[in-house]
Amino acid sequence: MHIAGVLVQTRPEHIPQVQTRLDDIAGLEVHAVSPDGRIVVTVEGDGRKAVADALFSLNAMQGVLSACLVYEHSETESITGGVT
Secondary structure, three states, rough: OOOEEEEEEHHHHHHHHHHHHHHHOOOEEEEEOOOEEEEEEEEEEHHHHHHHHHHHHHHHOEEEEEEEEEEEEOEOOOOOOOOO
16 A cells, blocks of 8 residues: 655635545545645555555646655555555
8 A cells, every 4th residue: 555645736716626636536635725826645555656656646637736755655565464
C-alpha cells in the first residue's frame, strides 16, 4: 500500500467545484481546505503507479492549478501477511 500527501492548489472561486470532484475519487481523502485555494489530500493506492496516476489526474483536473506531492509512504506485506 502506498499513501501520498498532496497539496492541491486552485483559485478560491473554484474551491467548491474542485472539492466536489475530489470527494468523488476513490482512495482520496480531503483533510483541509483553506480560503486561499489550498487543499490538502491523501491518496491511497496499491502501488507507486496508482499514486502517480492519481497525481497526474489531479494535475489535469478542471479548476486545479497544481497538485504537488508532499509526502509518500509505502508499506509491503511480509510472507506472514503482516505489514513491514
